[in-house]
Amino acid sequence: MTLAEWRRYHEVVADATASRLPLFTIILEPSAYQAIEKMRFVESLGFTGAEIMNPSVQLKTDDDVVSYFDFVAPATGLALVLYRTPVSGFVYSHDAVNRIAEHPNVVGIKNGTLSWTDSITLRRSAGDRLVISEPNERYWAHDAALFGGRVLYGELSLILYGKWRPDLHRYTDLALAGDLAAAMPVSAKLDAIRQVYDEVLIGRIAATGSYVAAMPYLKAWFELLGLCAGPVRPPVKARLSTPEREVLQQQLAIAGAI
Numbered sequence: 001m002t003l004a005e006w007r008r009y010h011e012v013v014a015d016a017t018a019s020r021l022p023l024f025t026i027i028l029e030p031s032a033y034q035a036i037e038k039m040r041f042v043e044s045l046g047f048t049g050a051e052i053m054n055p056s057v058q059l060k061t062d063d064d065v066v067s068y069f070d071f072v073a074p075a076t077g078l079a080l081v082l083y084r085t086p087v088s089g090f091v092y093s094h095d096a097v098n099r100i101a102e103h104p105n106v107v108g109i110k111n112g113t114l115s116w117t118d119s120i121t122l123r124r125s126a127g128d129r130l131v132i133s134e135p136n137e138r139y140w141a142h143d144a145a146l147f148g149g150r151v152l153y154g155e156l157s158l159i160l161y162g163k164w165r166p167d168l169h170r171y172t173d174l175a176l177a178g179d180l181a182a183a184m185p186v187s188a189k190l191d192a193i194r195q196v197y198d199e200v201l202i203g204r205i206a207a208t209g210s211y212v213a214a215m216p217y218l219k220a221w222f223e224l225l226g227l228c229a230g231p232v233r234p235p236v237k238a239r240l241s242t243p244e245r246e247v248l249q250q251q252l253a254i255a256g257a258i
Helices: 003-017 032-044 062-075 094-100 116-126 137-146 162-176 180-188 191-208 212-224 242-255
Strands: 024-028 049-053 079-084 106-111 131-133
Touching: 003 032, 024 032, 032 049, 032 062, 062 094, 079 094, 094 116, 106 116, 116 131, 116 137, 137 162, 137 180, 137 191, 162 180, 191 212, 191 242, 212 242
Parallel strands: 024 049, 049 079, 079 106, 106 131
Antiparallel strands: none
16 A cells, blocks of 8 residues: 555544544554654554564664664554564564563564464563464464463454354353363364465465465455455456365365355
């Protein structure tokens, strides 16, 4: 999106929700100054927080990334959730997380390293100050019941699982209550749709280090669930071919999502 489109998008979201729920955005911005401008804009609209990724160009050391957050965090009143991911081109260390967490408005982290053990280890050093989300639903029952998971943040299972959404809610409630024995049989029902999710989306993102290859599949998946999506904008491939879409539809039907 252009900056004007980005601003208009957030205005529409703020108007549509009419203060009925807290709003977070995501900042993927190479310019610290532009990041601050965006955060101040959404704050003026009533947004309460932002997920923020370290810049995807140039900043490739812990000190560089910490300096970036030292600059942007004090400039906003938003609650900030870090996005630690290989997609940014550099995964900063646990020590850097702890240094960034010294800012009082840094409240959480989506630990998108594709390693549950890394998330558990990070909780040992920063879990007293940050809500650390392991954003892989496959591990969520155990994570919530046994390993300090408090939220499944910044991932798409609740949208994409379609008809399985009630079971996702059901086992989540059981796991957060500490009843893993009851949660696991419900969770196991979702294995087929998890396999499609991993193959169609997560696998492509992991293999390419970006979201581009997965976006046409994500758009088609939304449409097959009856949601509005539309094409991806050029220069990215706009839509799946008819055979590709038919394969995805068959996968989702077999998995019970549609």
